Amino acid sequence: MRWSQMFVPTLRDDPAEADAPSHRLLLRAGYVRQLTAGHYSLLPLAVRVRAKVMGIIREEMDRIGAQEMLLPAMHPAEPWRRSGRWELMGQEMFRLRDRRGADLALGMTHEEIFATVARELGSYRRLPQQWYQFQTKFRDEPRPKGGLLRTREFTMKDAYSFDIDRPGLDTSFEGYHGAYTRIFERLGIPAYPVEASSGTMGGSDSTEFMCPAEVGEDLVVRCPACGYAANIERAASRLPEAGDGPGLPAPERFDTPGVRTIEDLLAYDAPADRQVKTLVYVLDGALTLVLLRGDHALNQGKLVSATGAVEPRPAQPEEIREALGALPGSLGAVGVTGLPVIADEALRGRRAMFTGANIDDVHLRGVDVDRDIPVGTWADLREVAAGEPCVRCGEPLVVERAIEVGHIFKLGDRYARALGAEILDPDGARVPIVMGSYGIGVERAMAVIVEVHHDDRGIVWPLAVAPFQVAVVIAQSDDADVAKAAEDVYAGLAAAGAEVVIDDRPERAGVKFRDVELTGIPFRVTVGRRGLAEGVAEVTARATGETVKVALDAVVPHVRALLGL
């Protein structure tokens, strides 16, 4: 490939709109351009990297016996209605109508559609099966951001396992866990598995693969001592026993003029961990009281998991006043009727607690949660904070930002039941297939590689995913001898099977060096006037910046060795 003929529109300056290093660099280095928010054009270098990434994923899928398919991106509403996700997916699913008025969706994921195909499996003898595809997914993200990190349209490798029972699913799941570990290792992404929330996917268990990154939108709770790791939407920590005294026989009112916050109430001898914090949420239209300990924060993802709510939002002050007769600052659940109450597990069995009295500037003391509050649902709602004791080993937890690069789910039989994907078991009984689902976003993986592998001069691709392995730079394009020597090296490398580009543009050497560095090509071979006089070329490694002089006739074997060819 000749650089003079390629479309690689590198930019001199950082683009203003870029909000993450990978976004900035992929724009600057001429890999991507935005068509509109959340939709990117992949230019030639990006398509080459994408093919490499997909090739690695495909190899690891094939290695575990998965078969590649390609299911439609556009779906009729019917299978989504059968699973209940036509409603559940809410605004995130793009919907449209065809010329006959039929409801259609663009696939955000394909559990329903693969389950439809799996109806034909027929017998347990055909199980297990592992099916995967690379297919465009469409998601109407509220806030597309970070370039390729969060888009509305992207390629996903999604895989689905089909087993006769739970132990079979466990085996399949382990297979994907291993494949994902190998994939991220080969891609140069230092991802680790964490316990995750299953969200709208449902099912019993899920594991996310997380890559630490400052621009990550996820928070991972991790124990450096024992290795425990979980998404903060799922993570737990150990709490010391409360050891409450007997408390009062009944709650007592006391005046708290001007008290609006947990801190304000401290002045009334009410430590934060003795307060019951009362939040009011509207969950799919229903006003709900959400109770936590005063020193604990709500994790909204946990609230969603616990309630299955599709559209949760904090209530407005006027909604709260109408329902409870008081404003935030004096709210409580004691004696409340007619509203659902969901309480965090940390409040279970607590006595001698403080809470609002639903009268402005009045609170209650001596509250016994089990006795005085009509809790309808107990759940883990509390967001773990850094430094809390690990739920497993008791050592202090850390919280770090990360990007989700893969997510694998044990789905169970939810989709098979809904879609009628049943098989005959060895006894001749019709049973639903037990499914798993396994996803990697291809373009996000590309961006994450850049997040991990870059420096102040540009991208530093790992060899396995680089768009080209080597760039041959003609330092002085107007010198026919230099050009000839460089072309010979280029031809030799191409013949040896290297993925090589020659920078034959009529530009200064500095411009060419900058572009090779910016675009992140792992090795640069420079042929210039001075070296030619000595009979050498320079070979520079992008990752280390190290340059060695190599005799011209030894360049090809030298680079072959570097590339492992």
Added chain:
Amino acid sequence: MRWSQMFVPTLRDDPAEADAPSHRLLLRAGYVRQLTAGHYSLLPLAVRVRAKVMGIIREEMDRIGAQEMLLPAMHPAEPWRRSGRWELMGQEMFRLRDRRGADLALGMTHEEIFATVARELGSYRRLPQQWYQFQTKFRDEPRPKGGLLRTREFTMKDAYSFDIDRPGLDTSFEGYHGAYTRIFERLGIPAYPVEASSGTMGGSDSTEFMCPAEVGEDLVVRCPACGYAANIERAASRLPEAGDGPGLPAPERFDTPGVRTIEDLLAYDAPADRQVKTLVYVLDGALTLVLLRGDHALNQGKLVSATGAVEPRPAQPEEIREALGALPGSLGAVGVTGLPVIADEALRGRRAMFTGANIDDVHLRGVDVDRDIPVGTWADLREVAAGEPCVRCGEPLVVERAIEVGHIFKLGDRYARALGAEILDPDGARVPIVMGSYGIGVERAMAVIVEVHHDDRGIVWPLAVAPFQVAVVIAQSDDADVAKAAEDVYAGLAAAGAEVVIDDRPERAGVKFRDVELTGIPFRVTVGRRGLAEGVAEVTARATGETVKVALDAVVPHVRALLGL
């Protein structure tokens, strides 16, 4: 690969819904399943064939220096509005709104979007450029049919050329013409180029690659003598000179009781080629008179090309009566005012003609078309019929059914002007880029290969696109010696680089043979008890049915030679 682990749901019987041989066979042989009308799931064997087809197309694109990109499938309305195609595409374009209410389209094609990217080219020095992608296209077809032949969602290889001027475009166009010729040859598709109508694409010239097939939806007019070939929407034929006499000084009315058709009027000494046939169309809401010679048929595609109409339809009798005062059978354009009149070229200069008088049961004779009829537009509207003289050489034309497998367009600067894709020319002036566009439907190509290559036992894939090159069949799975010998052959072929599958299912040999034939795998190696006793296996070619006995230890080299490995 082991057949026992693959998902290849072959069917015993022909599926009822199949309306083309490729549709029937791809369903029966377990390649595809319909999700809903126009949307197909590609199962593992189909994905393997698709990868082969894409690989061949990619090689030929790369060979002419085209660079692969990937542009979004979902588009904002704006670029489509700028080109005027937001309206022009009508109901065939899927449209939707996002959560903010913004208008979006799903790409039917990508001229506008590639032109948007081309804005960055900047200077004539960067031209020519050839860009392509494999991207899903969505089209809300009124009648999806024929399985993969006409779907609402399919993969297209679409390429775009960018040149500084017309001669550059001509050169690029020739490059794609050559590449397409090689692609179809390598795919085993006997396609030939024909002159085509450009439809909504616009531009000066276009060429379709057509594969003759009974199920084709296109008609090609072809001259076996000189090689002239054109889509019937564009084809012309030679007409003899009319040699009309002077005619009458003015048209004369005469009564024609009960006359409704061209044939009826013959009785009044009015030969069909002396009649002016008056059709009434509604073109985008506007009533229009369309005139042809009595013995000629209208080609509606030509009417659309001539007028640019998006939604043409024949007028209803009541609309006609209201506008002209008569019913079909007595219509004419003599003296008509206030309605556009478009006439076929074959009527130009004709005298002494017959036509309706716009009074029921009354006609006119002695009509001089140029003198008496207010023709607003002259155009080629007539559909060529088989047997007419070739427009080039005068020999009789044939008309044959065909499937369009590729279409290449000289677009000119229409899209570049609309989208602002300009470059600086050598004089420093800003000029619009001259574009071409070039498309092949990948899944349609797969289906066309099956249309061409099948017999009564199933598909007969050409080697270059077969999902597997060889199937090793264990004739008696319960015989350990047979199984062992077959597994050895399988391992040897795999090690030799053959794409090989072993049919290790506990099925009768006949079932296995049927599936290998149905799925169209080019070579079958059968290892059975009887052969084993003689130390031989059977090698059968799918295309010829020919079977040869080969010594077991010679099977691998024998098959390697067949495969050219």
